[in-house]
Amino acid sequence: MKLTHEQAIELHGFNNLTKSLSFNMYDICFTRTKEEREAYLHYIDEQYSxxxxxxxxxxVSDIIGAHVLNIASQDxxxxxxxxxxxxSEAPVELTTEEVFEESPGPLPESVVMQLDKSHITVHTYPEFHPDEGISTFRADIDVSTCGEISPLKALHYLIRSFETDVMTIDYRVRGFTRDKDGNKLFIDHEISSIQNYIPDDLVELFDMIxxxxxxENIFHTKCxxxxxxxxxxxxxxxxxxLTPDEHIEITERIKLEMDEIFYGKNIV
Incomplete structure (x- = not known):
């Protein structure tokens, strides 16, 4: 049983469904020498400090309508x-229809929704090939919320905040809440694809699977x-x-790196 804006279902207590968004982005660069690699990593460290x-x-917190209680950060x-x-939670100001609409979320502005205890994290992972050539930067962002709002509403802004060549996006709804008659609700909004939360102009830039x-309320999209x-x-x-041969070789190496990340396996 699901909640939609067409069904005014009264809940028994607070909506305690846990909705988790995992957004992983990859930026790829070709660095021919150790000096180029170190310069790229220095750039990445400054760009994503x-x-x-x-x-x-x-x-992101503003978009999903949360109050920041504590920040821990480290370079x-x-x-x-x-x-x-x-x-933590904030007062509700959007309409029920806006809560459940399967559409891209806003960019940062005055948007307030209801949450309970939740967290948002980001970790970055610069790395490089042992033979030089390929350097890769990965950022993992996790947004976990309880309450009505889906963290998918922050996806639009996150994609625009990073220079990304490949993205993997996971979304899952866990637990259950109850209506006033005690019936369990295992998801409170319709969703057919994560792609519906990405604006058309961004969708056109990517191949997606x-x-x-x-x-099981598990959704996965690769871009x-x-x-x-x-x-x-x-x-x-x-x-x-570059010489023509260098152009071909470097292009092949970068495209291979992108394909292996996209498909999640080594390609020989």
Missing amino acids: AERLTTILKN FEPAGASVTLLV DVNVYQ KLREFDLNNYLFGYTKDT
């Missing part, structure tokens, strides 16, 4: 950062950029400085 990540998570040596926000287990411009993957120089 604990301070900037904290700002992003605060904006790591030689690279990487982590931020965790503990958030869904793997959903509807009976890979469609257009490929080698200049976007070179750090400190452009493709016109």
Whole structure:
């Protein structure tokens, strides 16, 4: 049994369903030398420092209508950062229809919804191939909420906040709440695909695959950029400085890296 904006179901107590969004993004760069790799990692550390990540998570908190109770952040040596926000409920100001609508969420503005004890975290993982060449930056963001609002409403903003070549997105609803007659409700909104929470202009940029287990309220979407411009993957120089053979080799290596991340397996 589900709650929708067409069904004014009165709950017995608080809506204590747990909704968890895991958003993983990957940025790929070709670095020919140790110096280029170190320069790229330095750029990533500045671009996605604990301070900037904290700002992003605060904006996520605003979008889902939460009050920030506590912030823990840390920049790591030689690279990487982590931020965790503990958030609590805020007053409800959106309509019931806006709560349950399967559509992209807003960018940061004055949006307030109902939550209980919840958290938002981000961890970053810069890494590189042992033979040089490929450097990869990964950011993992988890948004866990209790109450009416779905963390999927923050997905639109998160995608626009990171330069991403490949994304994997997981969403799951856990637990149950009860209506006034004691009947269990295992999900409180309709959802057919995570893609419906991504604006059309962003959907057009990616090839996407869904793997959903509807009976378990588990939803998974993988995304890979469609257009490929080698200049976007070179750090400190452009493709016109490459020989034809270098152009082909580097393109193949970057596309292989993207495909292996997208499909989740080594390709030989």
